[in-house]
Amino acid sequence: MGINDALTLLILRQLVGESNVLQALLEHVSGEGSSDVANRHGTTKYIVRSLRTRLYERLGSPSLAEELVIYSVPIILKVVEPVASKNVCKLCGRTGLYLESHILNSHRDLVNHYLSIVKSELKKMIEARAVNR
Numbered sequence: 690m691g692i693n694d695a696l697t698l699l700i701l702r703q704l705v706g707e708s709n710v711l712q713a714l715l716e717h718v719s720g721e722g723s724s725d726v727a728n729r730h731g732t733t734k735y736i737v738r739s740l741r742t743r744l745y746e747r748l749g750s751p752s753l754a755e756e757l758v759i760y761s762v763p764i765i766l767k768v769v770e771p772v773a774s775k776n777v778c779k780l781c782g783r784t785g786l787y788l789e790s791h792i793l794n795s796h797r798d799l800v801n802h803y804l805s806i807v808k809s810e811l812k813k814m815i816e817a818r819a820v821n822r
């Protein structure tokens with residue numbers, strides 16, 4: 690539980706090539722209805738809401754989850770390179786429906802690598818805000 694777990698969920702989405710879901714989630718927590726953002730980004734409101742719920746559960750707070758999405762999703766979309774598409778893992782050729790758990794279990798070093806990059810970018814952003822205040 691906690692910020693690492695929440696960020697890992699978001700990073701895995703990008704690794705499996707579902708940046709559209711992250712984009713939809715970002716616009717949803719910024720105030721738009723889940724149906725509208727889902728339609729616009731070619732996903733479903735159920736997928737967007739379930740990701741939002743899983744983040745709430747991991748962080749224990751809706752407002753913290755929303756803040757984390759607003760700050761971290763733009764970073765993740767920029768720095769994390771997808772390694773899977775259409776249910777195929779490009780790192781090892783495995784196919785299947787549960788690539789997020791496959792990547793977490795079999796390619797955890799890569800996930801941790803991106804986790805540390807995203808956290809350091811977040812830290813820079815927070816420090817920059819503190820300086821400009």
Ligand SMILES: [Zn+2]
Binds near residue numbers: 778779780782791792
């Ligand atoms: Zn793989």
